[in-house]
Amino acid sequence: MKILGICGGIGSGKSTACELMVDKLGCVARIDADKLAHCVYEPGSQSIRDIVEEFGKDILQSSSSSNEDGGSNDTAEIDRQKLGAIVFSDPKAMSKLERIVWPHVRAKIEDRIAEITSEYQSKSTMSENEIIIVEAALLLETDWHDMLDGLWVVQASPSVAVKRLMENRGLTEEEAMVRIRAQQKRRGFGSSAECKDCLSDELRDEIDRGVVTAVVRNDGTLDELQEALGKTLSDTAALKR
Numbered sequence: 001m002k003i004l005g006i007c008g009g010i011g012s013g014k015s016t017a018c019e020l021m022v023d024k025l026g027c028v029a030r031i032d033a034d035k036l037a038h039c040v041y042e043p044g045s046q047s048i049r050d051i052v053e054e055f056g057k058d059i060l061q062s063s064s065s066s067n068e069d070g071g072s073n074d075t076a077e078i079d080r081q082k083l084g085a086i087v088f089s090d091p092k093a094m095s096k097l098e099r100i101v102w103p104h105v106r107a108k109i110e111d112r113i114a115e116i117t118s119e120y121q122s123k124s125t126m127s128e129n130e131i132i133i134v135e136a137a138l139l140l141e142t143d144w145h146d147m148l149d150g151l152w153v154v155q156a157s158p159s160v161a162v163k164r165l166m167e168n169r170g171l172t173e174e175e176a177m178v179r180i181r182a183q184q185k186r187r188g189f190g191s192s193a194e195c196k197d198c199l200s201d202e203l204r205d206e207i208d209r210g211v212v213t214a215v216v217r218n219d220g221t222l223d224e225l226q227e228a229l230g231k232t233l234s235d236t237a238a239l240k241r
Contacts, residue, residue: 001028001117002131002239003147007139008154009183011161011176013218013225017154018135020226025233026128029116033109033136040104041078047104048076051083054096059083088182102142109134110147129233137183140206150213150239152232153203160219214238 006021008014021027040047052060061079087094116132131149136142139151156164158180165176199207199215206212214232218225232238 002149005151014154027131030133152214
């Protein structure tokens with residue numbers, strides 16, 4: 001069983017790409033790391049205790065922070081809006097949060113990989129491609145590369161990404177650009193280009209170092225994306241081992 005990481009900026013269509021990999025191209029399963037991350041915030045979890053220790057009790061929901069023990073019991077819940085206001089305005093705070101959360105998310109991903117592998121091995125039918133997809137927006141920054149057999153980046157030009165965000169999420173053009181520019185500061189994203197074959201210097205560096213094994217451009221239709229994914233899947237260089 002191979003483990004393939006797929007990441008990409010907001011509006012790139014990485015989730016659609018992951019769905020196509022399983023539904024149309026015969027991969028075994030998809031793990032959405034961003035959804036698993038929400039489980040990390042479950043009341044009573046160690047991660048909540050670690051987050052409160054770092055950011056203080058003020059980031060707990062009012063009903064939790066009003067408890068006599070300061071919200072440290074098993075019912076304490078994070079107020080995501082309060083925490084978001086802190087970390088999205090301060091890159092250093094965001095880094096602190098990620099250092100707390102990511103190890104917990106990785107543990108959940110590894111548990112899920114083991115579950116999927118066990119279920120697959122007990123089945124009588126085999127998949128066309130024995131690959132588990134791990135989807136995470138910021139997979140490049142997690143340093144989980146040791147558990148991956150390949151890492152693909154899905155890219156779309158800014159104009160296409162803005163259009164998708166406006167149509168699919170109801171954002172204004174300005175709101176969409178703010179989110180895109182924020183991600184462009186993250187590792188491996190750099191400044192996206194409008195031209196089809198252009199790559200940022202940051203992304204080229206990730207490719208040269210063997211971290212990123214393929215880049216899939218997604219500026220067109222669903223059929224074109226599926227075709228691009230299929231071609232990449234058949235490229236032996238797109239997987240490390």
